[in-house]
Amino acid sequence: xxxxxxxxxxxxxxxxxxxxxxxxxxxxxxxxxxxxxxxxxxxxxxxxxxxxxxxxxxxxxxxxxxxxxxxxxxxxxxxxxxxxxxxxxxxxxxxxxxxxxxxxxxxxxxxxxxxxxxxxxxxxxxxxxxxxxxxxxxxxxxxxxxxxxxxxxxxxxxxxxxxxxxxxxxxxxxxxxxxxxxxxxxxxxxxxxxxxxxxxxxxxxxxxxxxxxxxxxxxxxxxxxxxxxxxxxxxxxxxxxxxxxxxxxxxxxxxxxxxxxxxxxxxxxxxxxxxxxxxxxxxxxxxxxxxxxxxxxxxxxxxxxxxxxxxxxxxxxxxxxxxxxxxxxxxxxxxxxxxxxxxxxxxxxxxxxxxxxxxxxxxxxxxxxxxxxxxxxxxxxxxxxxxxxxxxxxxxxxxxxxxxxxxxxxxxxxxxxxxxxxxxxxxxxxxxxxxxxxxxxxxxxxxxxxxxxxxxxxxx
Numbered sequence: 001x002x003x004x005x006x007x008x009x010x011x012x013x014x015x016x017x018x019x020x021x022x023x024x025x026x027x028x029x030x031x032x033x034x035x036x037x038x039x040x041x042x043x044x045x046x047x048x049x050x051x052x053x054x055x056x057x058x059x060x061x062x063x064x065x066x067x068x069x070x071x072x073x074x075x076x077x078x079x080x081x082x083x084x085x086x087x088x089x090x091x092x093x094x095x096x097x098x099x100x101x102x103x104x105x106x107x108x109x110x111x112x113x114x115x116x117x118x119x120x121x122x123x124x125x126x127x128x129x130x131x132x133x134x135x136x137x138x139x140x141x142x143x144x145x146x147x148x149x150x151x152x153x154x155x156x157x158x159x160x161x162x163x164x165x166x167x168x169x170x171x172x173x174x175x176x177x178x179x180x181x182x183x184x185x186x187x188x189x190x191x192x193x194x195x196x197x198x199x200x201x202x203x204x205x206x207x208x209x210x211x212x213x214x215x216x217x218x219x220x221x222x223x224x225x226x227x228x229x230x231x232x233x234x235x236x237x238x239x240x241x242x243x244x245x246x247x248x249x250x251x252x253x254x255x256x257x258x259x260x261x262x263x264x265x266x267x268x269x270x271x272x273x274x275x276x277x278x279x280x281x282x283x284x285x286x287x288x289x290x291x292x293x294x295x296x297x298x299x300x301x302x303x304x305x306x307x308x309x310x311x312x313x314x315x316x317x318x319x320x321x322x323x324x325x326x327x328x329x330x331x332x333x334x335x336x337x338x339x340x341x342x343x344x345x346x347x348x349x350x351x352x353x354x355x356x357x358x359x360x361x362x363x364x365x366x367x368x369x370x371x372x373x374x375x376x377x378x379x380x381x382x383x384x385x386x387x388x389x390x391x392x393x394x395x396x397x398x399x400x401x402x403x404x405x406x407x408x409x410x411x412x413x414x415x416x417x418x419x420x421x422x423x424x425x426x427x428x429x430x431x432x433x434x435x436x437x438x439x440x441x442x443x444x445x446x447x448x449x450x451x452x453x454x455x456x457x458x459x460x
Contacts, residue, residue, distance in 0.1 A: 009065040009067055010045060016054065017049070020050070022046050025042070028044075028045075036080050038080030038423050044087060044088060046072075046090040047089060047092065052172065056172050057176065058091060059174065067089050068085065068088040068089070068452045069207070069453060069454065071203040071208075072092045073093055076137075076139035076140075076145070077419070079416070079423065079424040080422040081149060081422035081454070082203070085456060093113045096113050096114040098111070104129050104130075108214055110210060110212045111211055113145075114142050116143070117140060117143065117146070119140075124215070130218050131218065132216060132218050133216075135152060135159065135160070136155045138323075143211050144208045144209070148198075150199050156418075157249060157252060157376030159216055162199060163196065164214075167182050167186075167195070168182030168195055169194075169208055201458075202422060219282035219288075221289075222316065224278070224279065224310040225279045225280075225292070225308060226278055227276065227305055227306075227308070228272040228275070228276045229276065229303055230274065231303075232254075232355060234275070234304070235277050235302075236355060236375065238302045243348060243376065247281075247295055249376060252277060252279055252280075253372065253374060253375065254275065255326065256372070257274050257275055259326055260275075262330050265333070266325055266328060267329065269322060271308070278319065279295060281295070323372075326383070327341065331383075333368060333370075334385040334387075338387075340398075342404060342405070343381040344407075344408035344413055344414065345379040345408070345418075347413065348375075351378050351380075354380075354411050367397060367400070370382070370383045379418060384400075402427075409431060429459060
């Protein structure tokens, strides 16, 4: 494509980036979709900028020729937020992977958008700090993508989500302007909170290129355990009582019986095939010991089996890696399948009813479906392993997903706790927010009048 017959925008991009632009089919295919079932067209070209200035210049060129732009991190999302469409240019942020600054005293760090959470935590270990970045969605996602989707994960119950852990951003706007939002101060009353505007915007308002994040102290002691229950209700009631007791708990995850069967088969484990809670406690030695004891007593009152403890770091890593592998374990129940994943979040007081009604839906469908969730904050997921290309299965999974969303909204919850809207939940956004979506559209039009920033995502 790099010849005089190429479009003018492409020649200008080549002049800017040299070899860091590709039209090779395999590169375009690798940047055309995320981890979901959503698929679109291949981008026309994939660019690999390394600096804010280069991203700014790419955007200016695309703006001049009205070329749509899709930013791309690690592609681990599940709602099609980075799925390409005809005539787009992909901006891959993988080479913007420098850790700019770590301040141990202030417990913060500034990184480029392509830095992954694993990379940042490894860097903090190598520096010899007693800090870590606690937001953990499971996948080794990029920090830019995590901000763009307002990610959270297993540890949100204690440490919060990206919303609470992002202090400031550098964003490239739709006309190529470089702006800074927020800062390193722990609080500010200066003007509109633009940082929060861009958190969760999924690339539709601008391209996030740098992030300043909170860091947390590594806990003095960590204890992890697994506990099986006779019923889902018993497990959920344990969660509610543990939270009511004010126990400091870092993670509390629920896996239903089918998901536990999948985990055993995929990770070569021998846990009881029953609704199961995964616990992890962080704090001082005394706090962890005391909280573990109280949680165990509460679990026992609800029919929970004895805690199976993961006592050393390697055991804990094996335990949580099995939890992280749940998606692939579910797909492994049906070899060759593709995943349809949905999530909702409700106030924890409504969690038992929401999950019970969801389980009834799943019991009455022919589709295979597993359930898991970050139940400490009322968030859970359903995974459907579907036959590739089977339109009926896809449509039926969509219908059930819509019903799950309806249940969550009826119970004062949200259509997505952490996956985002992307392509997959645009209709759910309207159900949830009604006329407020028109305000979102107005913001989008004001900041991106050409509609070149990840068009077709969040809302049409």
